[in-house]
Amino acid sequence: MVNAIWKKISNGNIEPVYLLTGIEQQLIDTTIQRLIKAMPDIDAATVIRFDLEETPIEAVIEEADTLPFLEERKLIIANHATFLKAADKSKEKIVHNVSLLEQWLENPSPTAVVVFVAPYEKLDGRKKITKLFQQKAVVVETSPLTGRDLTTWVQQEAASRGITISGEIAQLLVTMAGDSLLALSSEIAKIAMYMDGDGEVTGQIVEMLVPRQPEMDVFRLTDAYMTGNVPETIKIYHDLLRNGEEPIMLTSLIAGQIRLMIHVSSLVKKGYHQQQIAKTLNVHPYRVKLIMENRRIPSMQRLLRILERLAHIDHQLKSTGGKRERVLEIFFMDPMRGE
Structure with missing residues (x-):
């Protein structure tokens, strides 16, 4: 599912609202990086970021509805969407106007791409706002990858660094380095550096460079x-x-x-x-x-x-x-x- 969404982003098919949910931080970071790369007017310095544990949702909506100055569309990252999970209200520092967010989701700004990040294992599916996000946003579930999805990710990560790796050798890499995307990304970067960013990864290279778990x-x-x-x-x-x-x-x-x-x-x-x-x-x-x-x-x-x-x-x-x-x-x- 995440690969299909990434493909659409790479093809320039970018939606106004995304919800990134789950505990695989590497997939969250990769999705954001792909959005930045696919938006020609945006770079890491021009991304607008909010922490929803410190800032009310009204500030995000106000920023989204404000016309961009130099870009065609602005990119806004709203992290820690705590209102999407079952939480102890007595521990919440910020009170969010969720009703205003519900209205905004019905008609989001055409000049902004807003990415809500809920890095939690489970959301509260009973809440109206959660159901609305499922209907109105592109939801990217960042669960740990397994099987073919994992080897496909390895191949794509390698390709992004200029090298190619077959499914069989990708599986060997997973076998030796484990299934942590962060660890795999680090090993792929090391292999790409050794190969000077060009060529096909062989089993011999993996055996030589990657410490076995x-x-x-x-x-x-x-x-x-x-x-x-x-x-x-x-x-x-x-x-x-x-x-x-x-x-x-x-x-x-x-x-x-x-x-x-x-x-x-x-x-x-x-x-x-x-x-x-x-x-x-x-x-x-x-x-x-x-x-x-x-x-x-x-x-x-x-x-x-x-x-x-x-x-x-x-x-x-x-x-x-x-x-x-x-x-x-x-x-x-x-x-x-x-x-």
């Missing part, structure tokens, strides 16, 4: 252990230790990966598909995809026995004063134990 290395570690590949398991384990990971934390992450396998396997048997499982378990769809495509996952009984042994190892690590690294290493060197 500990969770994904733990996935590789767990997978190697499950398949009985002791040398690979020990190699990954030592790499993680050299990167500063602690055995206690690794034990917790491995146990979490085992529990995820158990939950995914259980939901697959109930007929859930990948996106449903990811939403139900509140994890990234790619992690679910990797588990569902892994044909070598042990039986539920073995997974539960491994989980029980990890609990024992966790107790050992927290009660021993010796070389903790060795405790977990012994576990990895005996992958068939517990069968």
